[in-house]
Amino acid sequence: MKIAVIAHDGKKAEMVAFLKNNLNILNKKNIHLIATGTTGKHAMDAGLKVERMLSGPLGGDAQIAAQVANHEVDIVFFFRDPLDKHPHEPDIAMLMRLCDVHNIPLATNPATAELVLNGFIKHHK
Numbered sequence: 001m002k003i004a005v006i007a008h009d010g011k012k013a014e015m016v017a018f019l020k021n022n023l024n025i026l027n028k029k030n031i032h033l034i035a036t037g038t039t040g041k042h043a044m045d046a047g048l049k050v051e052r053m054l055s056g057p058l059g060g061d062a063q064i065a066a067q068v069a070n071h072e073v074d075i076v077f078f079f080r081d082p083l084d085k086h087p088h089e090p091d092i093a094m095l096m097r098l099c100d101v102h103n104i105p106l107a108t109n110p111a112t113a114e115l116v117l118n119g120f121i122k123h124h125k
Helices: 011-020 022-026 037-045 058-070 090-100 108-122
Strands: 004-005 032-035 075-077
Touching: 004 037, 004 058, 011 037, 011 075, 011 108, 032 037, 032 090, 037 058, 037 108, 058 090, 075 090
Parallel strands: 004 032, 004 075
Antiparallel strands: none
16 A cells, blocks of 8 residues: 655645554555655654655656556545645646546545545455
8 A cells, every 4th residue: 555645835744743643554554655755854754664756846746646647556645735825736736636537535634634544444454
């Protein structure tokens, strides 16, 4: 199981808190985490094992989108900051569109991510 984690700058602390709060699940279920560069660094600094892609604005969102299109990612947690502008918005839109095209669960906030993760646990017991 591969989960992609991405967070805009204003949401990185929320992402790290979410991951740490669910560490027991992530470790027990043998989940491989991938992340955009800076989000991955924050997660690694918190003690999580993460494979890092490029930073989002440098192509990390597109790298993850490519893995979604190739059916290499099972879930995407993308904690977006809807109140800020993002220069790589086309890449973000592409990633979200590909999640829809390929029927990949996409959670854009901690509440939805919690539901998706709990659904995964129930489905894979």
